[in-house]
Amino acid sequence: MGSSSDDEGEEYLFKIVIIGDSAVGKSNLLSRYARNEFNMHSKATIGVEFQTQSLEIDGKEVKAQIWDTAGQERFRAVTSAYYRGAFGALVVYDISRRSTFESIPRWLDELKTHSDTTVAKMLVGNKCDLENIRDVSVEEGKILAESEGLFFMETSALDSTNVKKAFEIVIREIYNNVSRKVL
Ligand code: GDP
Numbered sequence: 094m095g096s097s098s099d100d101e102g103e104e105y106l107f108k109i110v111i112i113g114d115s116a117v118g119k120s121n122l123l124s125r126y127a128r129n130e131f132n133m134h135s136k137a138t139i140g141v142e143f144q145t146q147s148l149e150i151d152g153k154e155v156k157a158q159i160w161d162t163a164g165q166e167r168f169r170a171v172t173s174a175y176y177r178g179a180f181g182a183l184v185v186y187d188i189s190r191r192s193t194f195e196s197i198p199r200w201l202d203e204l205k206t207h208s209d210t211t212v213a214k215m216l217v218g219n220k221c222d223l224e225n226i227r228d229v230s231v232e233e234g235k236i237l238a239e240s241e242g243l244f245f246m247e248t249s250a251l252d253s254t255n256v257k258k259a260f261e262i263v264i265r266e267i268y269n270n271v272s273r274k275v276l
Pocket residue numbers: 114115116117118119120121122132133134135136163164219220221222223248249250251252
């Protein structure tokens with residue numbers, strides 16, 4: 094991170110991480126937001142990946158570099174390097190699988206342990222299209238988010254519900270809070 098010498102074409106770049114149990118839909122949330130794509134089958138690829146997405150705020154270009162664990166969490170092997178420098182986080186569970194909701198406190202602890210700055214956090218209940226097999230109520234999500242000081246939203250990477258909104262709320266919050274200049 095550095096600062097540009099002239100004020101024209103000011104740009105901001107923020108790192109955002111997506112965390113949560115395996116198969117909650119992290120990769121698909123990112124591919125839906127960055128490329129408007131969805132995959133029914135999980136990829137087997139292991140390794141960290143990120144996508145960069147731009148948003149205009151106050152006439153400035155704000156770029157979010159959004160990281161996906163791409164399977165590392167299966168081995169409980171999300172490293173401190175993954176979290177380093179993150180200004181925002183989407184902490185995701187699957188509304189049709191209660192165990193993934195019960196893991197949220199552990200993910201929040203891990204985020205807290207590894208983050209080196211204030212992190213704008215959104216609790217995301219993904220797969221809200223699966224209403225018929227819902228296992229976690231909207232109210233439970235709201236209560237947890239309130240008690241932990243997180244934004245909250247239910248999303249569907251499958252039908253696009255709230256995906257853009259969830260990412261953009263986090264990006265705007267980071268911009269409002271910290272806005273670090275980059276070249
Ligand atoms: P990750 O392991 O957390 O990155 O999860 P993936 O993005 O690989 O998704 C795991 C599985 O859930 C895949 O079969 C996806 O097609 C499916 N999935 C992801 N998001 C949604 C969603 O919003 N609705 C439904 N019904 N399925 C989803």
